[in-house]
Amino acid sequence: QVQLIESxxxxxxxxxxxxxxxxxxxxxxxxxxxxxxxxxxGKEREFVATISRNGFNTTYADFVKGRFTISRDNGKxxxxxQMNSLKPxxxxxxxxxxxxxxxxxGWISTLLADYDHWGQGTQVTVSE
Numbered sequence: 224q225v226q227l228i229e230s231x232x233x234x235x236x237x238x239x240x241x242x243x244x245x246x247x248x249x250x251x252x253x254x255x256x257x258x259x260x261x262x263x264x265g266k267e268r269e270f271v272a273t274i275s276r277n278g279f280n281t282t283y284a285d286f287v288k289g290r291f292t293i294s295r296d297n298g299k300x301x302x303x304x305q306m307n308s309l310k311p312x313x314x315x316x317x318x319x320x321x322x323x324x325x326x327x328x329g330w331i332s333t334l335l336a337d338y339d340h341w342g343q344g345t346q347v348t349v350s351e
Contacts, residue, residue, distance in 0.1 A: 224249050225247050225321050226247065226249045226340075227245055227246070227247055227320070227342035228245065228246050228343070229244070229245050229317065229318065229319045229342045229343065229344060230243070231243040231345060232317060232345030232347045233348070234348040234350070235347075235349055235350075236349070236350050237309060237310055237350065238308060239309050239349070240307045240308075240309065241309065241347060242305050243259070243304040243306065243317055243347075244302075244303055245301060245319030245342060246299075246300065247300045247301065247302075247321065248300065252297055252300035253276055254276065254323060254324065255322060255323055255324065255340075256321070256330050256332065257273065257274050257295060257302040257319065257320070257321055258270070258271075258272065258273035259271040259272045259273070259302075259304045259317060259319060260318045260320060261313075261316065261317045261318065262315055262316050262344075263312075263314060263315040270335065271283070271284050271291065271304070271317070272287065272291055272292075272293040273331050274293045274295050274331070275328065275329045275330055276324055276329070276330065277329060278294070278295050278297070279329060280329050281293055281331070282331055282333060287306075287313075290307050290308045291305065291306050291307070292307075304317070309347075311349050311350065311351050312349075313347060313349050314348050314349050315347060316347075317344060317346075317347055318341055318344045320335075320338035320341050320342070321339060322339060323339045
């Protein structure tokens with residue numbers, strides 16, 4: 224069992240940066256691959272970025288490649304999403320998610336259904 228709490232969202236202008244954090248508690252953090260998803264008004268929740276248990280493998284949605292970076296600090300039980308060059312279309316609620324992977328240290332998934340636990344989300348608003 225793990226509980227996830229996102230923070231770091233806010234309202235910014237196009238071209239600005241934000242760093243989202245997701246703090247995990249209640250479980251051994253290193254057993255989980257971690258992901259970030261987002262959901263804009265009127266749209267389905269979509270994949271943004273993911274990182275494996277050991278931090279070696281990462282992947283990104285095409286629309287954020289070169290702008291966003293996912294990282295994790297297992298000592299602090301925290302995963303981060305550094306967002307640079309933000310665009311208005313990045314406006315959404317951003318969710319942190321955990322995928323329990325007890326035996327696959329390099330496992331990674333872009334699929335929403337593969338994740339076992341979810342945070343409540345943090346709002347990111349980008350204006351022109």
